[in-house]
Amino acid sequence: MSIAASALVSTQNAVSDVKRPCANFAPSIWGNTFLQYASESMHQEVDDIMNQQAQILKEEVKMMFQSSNPNIMQKLNFIDSIQRFGISYHFQKEINQALEQIHNTLTKDNTIISEDGNHHFLALLFRLLRQQGYQISSNVFNKFKNEQGNFNETLANDIQGLCSLYEAAHLRIDGDDVLEEAYDFSNTQLMSLANQLSPSLAAQINHYLRQPLNKSVLRFEARYHMTVYEQDSSHNEILLTFAKVDFNILQKMHQKEIGIITKWWKQSNVMKKVPHARDRLVECYLWILAMSYKPEDSNGRMFAGKLSTVITLLDDAYDAYGTVEELELLTEAFKRLMCFANYSIYINCSKGLGFRDYFEQQRVHVASSVECCMNQYGISEVEAYKLIRKDIENYWKVINEEYFNSYNIPKSVLDCGANFARM
The missing domain is CATH 1.10.600.10 (Farnesyl Diphosphate Synthase)
Structure with missing residues (x-):
C-alpha cells in the first residue's frame, strides 16, 4: 500500500472513531x-375559470370602496375583514385612500377627535391607523377609564370592544403606558369570560388570546377568519367568495x-x-x-x-x-x-x-x-x-x-x- 493510500485509510479510521453529539x-x-x-398542469382549464371568477369578484369588491356610504364604522370593518382574509394586497391603493380620508376626518395633531364612545369603533380606528403608519396617540384609550383611573368595569360586558382593545394593545411601543394597562385589563377580562360563555364564543376568545393579529401570519390565519366571518348573518357574500377563491x-x-x-x-x-x-x-x-x-x-x-x-x-x-x-x-x-x-x-x-x-x-x-x-x-x-x-x-x-x-x-x-x- 502506498504512503498516500495508507494515510487516507488512517484518516478515515480516525474520523470514524470520533464520538459525535448527534x-x-x-x-x-x-x-x-x-x-x-x-x-x-392537468387542471389548467379549471385554473383559468377560477382566475376569471376571481377577476370579476375583485372588481366588484373594488366598487364597494367607491360606495357613497358615509358610515365610517362599516368602512373600518370592511377594511379589517379584507386584511384578516389576506387579500389586502389586491386593494392596497383603495385601502390607503380610505384610511387617509378617515385620518383627515377623525384626527387632529395625531389625536383621535371622534366623539363616538363605541369601544370597538375607537380601538379598531386606532389599530388600523397606527398599523398604516400614522403616529396616532394612545391617549384615546383614557376615554375607557373611570374617575379613579381604572378601566371601566362596564367594558367587561362588551365582548367585541374587549377583543378590539386587546388587538389594539399589541401595537404598543415603548412609553405607551395606557396600552400596557389596556393589554393587562383586556387579557384578564377575556380569560375570565372564556370560562363563562358558550363553547363557540369561548373558542373564538381563546383563539384571539393565542393568536393576536399583530403576532400572526395572515396567510396562516385567513381560513379561520373566513370561517368566523361566514357565521355572521350580516356578512358580505361577494367579499367572502372572493377571499375563498383567491x-x-x-x-x-x-x-x-x-x-x-x-x-x-x-x-x-x-x-x-x-x-x-x-x-x-x-x-x-x-x-x-x-x-x-x-x-x-x-x-x-x-x-x-x-x-x-x-x-x-x-x-x-x-x-x-x-x-x-x-x-x-x-x-x-x-x-x-x-x-x-x-x-x-x-x-x-x-x-x-x-x-x-x-x-x-x-x-x-x-x-x-x-x-x-x-x-x-x-x-x-x-x-x-x-x-x-x-x-x-x-x-x-x-x-x-x-x-x-x-x-x-x-x-x-x-x-x-x-x-x-x-x-
Whole structure:
C-alpha cells in the first residue's frame, strides 16, 4: 500500500472513531407528498375559470370602496375583514385612500377627535391607523377609564370592544403606558369570560388570546377568519367568495412551488450524503412562505426555500455533528470566503424557544438559551421562561416602533421582516 493510500485509510479510521453529539433527528413526515405538484398542469382549464371568477369578484369588491356610504364604522370593518382574509394586497391603493380620508376626518395633531364612545369603533380606528403608519396617540384609550383611573368595569360586558382593545394593545411601543394597562385589563377580562360563555364564543376568545393579529401570519390565519366571518348573518357574500377563491388560487401556486423544491431536493440526494442532518425541506419553505405569500414573490420564495434548507444543513453540522476542531476549521473557511456573515443570527431567530431548548439538551456540548439564562441570573426554569418572554414582548415594542416609523422602506419589505418574527 502506498504512503498516500495508507494515510487516507488512517484518516478515515480516525474520523470514524470520533464520538459525535448527534441528535438523532426524526425523518421527514412528508415523504413524497408534494412531488405530485412539481409538474401538475392537468387542471389548467379549471385554473383559468377560477382566475376569471376571481377577476370579476375583485372588481366588484373594488366598487364597494367607491360606495357613497358615509358610515365610517362599516368602512373600518370592511377594511379589517379584507386584511384578516389576506387579500389586502389586491386593494392596497383603495385601502390607503380610505384610511387617509378617515385620518383627515377623525384626527387632529395625531389625536383621535371622534366623539363616538363605541369601544370597538375607537380601538379598531386606532389599530388600523397606527398599523398604516400614522403616529396616532394612545391617549384615546383614557376615554375607557373611570374617575379613579381604572378601566371601566362596564367594558367587561362588551365582548367585541374587549377583543378590539386587546388587538389594539399589541401595537404598543415603548412609553405607551395606557396600552400596557389596556393589554393587562383586556387579557384578564377575556380569560375570565372564556370560562363563562358558550363553547363557540369561548373558542373564538381563546383563539384571539393565542393568536393576536399583530403576532400572526395572515396567510396562516385567513381560513379561520373566513370561517368566523361566514357565521355572521350580516356578512358580505361577494367579499367572502372572493377571499375563498383567491385563497384557493394561491394555495395551488404554493403547492406547485413546494413540489418543484421537493423534486430538486430528491434529485440532489442530500440526505444520503448528509445523514446526520434534519430533512426539513417543507418546514423551511413554510418559513419563507410566511414572510410573503404573494404571487409576484414566487421565484424568490423557491430560491429562499432552497437556501434556508442548505443553511439548516450547516446548522446541524455545527450543532449535531462536527467536533470542536472540525468546526474551528470550517468557521475559518467561512471567514475567508466572507460568506454567511449573518448566519448565526438567521438561524437563532428562526427557531421556537421550546423546540430549540429540547433539542439543544440532547447534545452534550450545547447549552440552551433557557439554561444560559438560569445560570446567568441564578433563577429557576419557570422564571427563565418568564424573563425571556418578557424580553420578547419588549422586542415587539421595538419592532412595532421601527415598523411604524420606517417611512422610506416599502411596506412589503417591512412585512417580510415582521412576518419572520411572527413565525
